[in-house]
Amino acid sequence: MRTPAELTELFRARGLKVTPQRQAIFRILHDARIHPTAEAVYAAAATEMPTISLRTVYQTLNDLASMGEVHALDLGTGSARFDPNLDAHHHLVCESCGAVHDLYADFGEVKVPSRQRQGFVVESTEIVFRGRCAECAGAVITNPRPTTKEMPSDA
Amino acid sequence: MRTPAELTELFRARGLKVTPQRQAIFRILHDARIHPTAEAVYAAAATEMPTISLRTVYQTLNDLASMGEVHALDLGTGSARFDPNLDAHHHLVCESCGAVHDLYADFGEVKVPSRQRQGFVVESTEIVFRGRCAECAGAVITNPRPTTKEMPSDA
DNA sequence: CCGTGATCAACAATCATTGCAATCTAGCCA
DNA sequence: TGGCTAGATTGCAATGATTGTTGATCACGG
Numbered sequence: 250m251r252t253p254a255e256l257t258e259l260f261r262a263r264g265l266k267v268t269p270q271r272q273a274i275f276r277i278l279h280d281a282r283i284h285p286t287a288e289a290v291y292a293a294a295a296t297e298m299p300t301i302s303l304r305t306v307y308q309t310l311n312d313l314a315s316m317g318e319v320h321a322l323d324l325g326t327g328s329a330r331f332d333p334n335l336d337a338h339h340h341l342v343c344e345s346c347g348a349v350h351d352l353y354a355d356f357g358e359v360k361v362p363s364r365q366r367q368g369f370v371v372e373s374t375e376i377v378f379r380g381r382c383a384e385c386a387g388a389v390i391t392n393p394r395p396t397t398k399e400m401p402s403d404a
Numbered sequence: 405m406r407t408p409a410e411l412t413e414l415f416r417a418r419g420l421k422v423t424p425q426r427q428a429i430f431r432i433l434h435d436a437r438i439h440p441t442a443e444a445v446y447a448a449a450a451t452e453m454p455t456i457s458l459r460t461v462y463q464t465l466n467d468l469a470s471m472g473e474v475h476a477l478d479l480g481t482g483s484a485r486f487d488p489n490l491d492a493h494h495h496l497v498c499e500s501c502g503a504v505h506d507l508y509a510d511f512g513e514v515k516v517p518s519r520q521r522q523g524f525v526v527e528s529t530e531i532v533f534r535g536r537c538a539e540c541a542g543a544v545i546t547n548p549r550p551t552t553k554e555m556p557s558d559a
Numbered sequence: 560c561c562g563t564g565a566t567c568a569a570c571a572a573t574c575a576t577t578g579c580a581a582t583c584t585a586g587c588c589a
Numbered sequence: 590t591g592g593c594t595a596g597a598t599t600g601c602a603a604t605g606a607t608t609g610t611t612g613a614t615c616a617c618g619g
């Protein structure tokens with residue numbers, strides 16, 4: 250994605266104000282190597298700006314998404330993920346822990362045969378591989394993972 | 405998918421009871437040519453069995469899904485869709501009206517290059533084409549410019 | 560230094576889905 | 590056929606992600 254500086258200019262050019270909140274979000278997204286949820290961005294932002302509201306995070310993420318500066322992904326993991334990586338790529342989704350990994354690979358001509366297009370106008374193509382990530386695949390032997398939102402720091 | 409009669413046997417064989425509610429759902433799914441949401445199945449069931457509860461529909465759909473008799477799809481259209489079609493196929497999703505069409509096409513070797521697998525164990529692969537279905541696309545054809553969002557012309 | 564838009568806070572609302580507890584019944588057996 | 594019991598159904602509450610609202614405050618940028 251673009252650098253915080255570029256996004257700053259872009260926002261200004263559109264008449265949008267560049268607030269500290271927005272700058273923080275720009276930075277967080279730019280540094281993100283993964284696909285954070287709104288909640289995750291909020292958590293990250295809150296460490297440096299405790300008063301930021303989740304509402305503002307959603308707002309800015311949506312702004313960025315509708316400007317095409319990030320991609321909003323719904324991979325069925327409960328919450329939307331915001332992908333700062335705009336290059337063509339695909340995703341590996343862990344059914345167990347919900348992790349999303351990028352995959353760069355060229356699968357050649359993946360497009361709808363005109364015969365079966367049914368008048369459909371294709372705007373984007375996504376390939377999602379579902380399965381288990383390295384850690385979860387290793388651990389499947391026993392417990393199916395319940396929604397362990399809270400983890401007792403010591404057990 | 406299997407016929408209602410087959411599903412009936414299957415349920416019995418698993419010690420699950422075959423209630424009128426379940427039979428209705430079997431029938432509805434079997435006749436479905438599309439990918440109904442739970443709500444849609446509920447609506448269909450309610451016409452012939454007004455007292456059925458949405459809860460029961462969810463329950464049975466989930467049972468069927470975990471038995472592998474239908475596929476639960478989350479295509480980011482807000483609600484999950486239940487696909488009675490178990491053959492390998494892909495989907496065309498209309499971003500405008502949310503319609504989901506099946507697509508039968510062979511894209512050859514679509515699998516994760518081992519180099520990039522990162523230890524991931526792939527269990528399923530889905531290819532989703534997003535765009536506009538014939539009707540929704542038709543609505544925009546009159547205007548050569550589909551989206552009226554302004555683009556920074558002075559870039 | 561203004562004006563306008565952004566933010567915040569504190570909810571309420573929505574929507575899909577699931578949890579729960581009380582009630583009911585399918586399927587088996589005598 | 591009648592009864593029994595595990596499993597099913599139901600209605601409603603609850604959850605979780607996300608958005609709407611409103612009014613007061615704040616600060617970006619001209």
